[in-house]
Amino acid sequence: MEKVKAKKQYGQNFLKDTTILDKIIQSMPTKNNYIVEIGPGLGDLTKNLVKYKDMTAYEVDTDLIRILESKFAIEIEEGRLKLIHTDVLEAWDKQKTLHDGRYDLIANLPYYIATNIILRAFEDSACENIIVMVQKEVAEKFTARVKEKEYSSLGIITELISIDSRILFDVPPESFDPPPKIMSSILFIKKDMDKVLDKDFNKFLKACFVQPRKKLSKNLTSVLSKEAISEIYKELNIDDNVRPHEVSSSLYSQMHTRVKDGRNK
């Protein structure tokens, strides 16, 4: 194995368990989409992915880029693998999409920016399927359903933007080198390609969940007058005592439309 010291600041935990690598490959959507990987690391997942499809991998760490360039010299030469040395969030800022044309995002994500990456993938109109390793708690938030304790803005946005979202399986710390302190999960999200979320919706949800155990109407006072809240509640038939996690994603969407309409009047 290469003598590489994992860098904490880049969230480096290399996946070494070949059974888990095989299971990720088996979970790949069969459709012939292109693949984008974020954080190829030492290339263990990349090696398996590039056997099946052409792909692009974004890696921020200069030392790893050198290793990957030599390890995948043939695939790069043949145009089957494109290696891009950059911070993926900066790439998204510059070009809005990670690939020109439909793609699936498959990655063992750096945990420190995993939530941010998934939200950016939601906004990227070329990204169709997301199969990513994240911290188990994060996966649970993205897949939580109404009335569950984990239900929050992440679960609501996922429900509205996807046609399927679930945890495929859990991955224990000993599958990695170095082992992380937490349990991980493989999260699968199939986006509904006809849906686009309003830019302000996430901000609105943040306000709704600012104090998650308080009444929703109380949280809403930071963005709406009391009169506007009672008007919307009446119109949408919402109980005044309802807590943020008890409201469905479609109701949140309808509330937001009314909030925007009110502002535009």
Ligand SMILES: C[S@@+](CC[C@H](N)C(=O)[O-])C[C@H]1O[C@@H](n2cnc3c(N)ncnc32)[C@H](O)[C@@H]1O
């Ligand atoms: C959890 S490791 C996964 C490595 C490898 N894919 C594997 O499964 O063993 C996360 C990878 O993401 C890279 N990374 C961290 N921050 C990044 C960023 N902002 N942009 C691109 N890659 C990043 C790290 O250097 C590391 O290679």
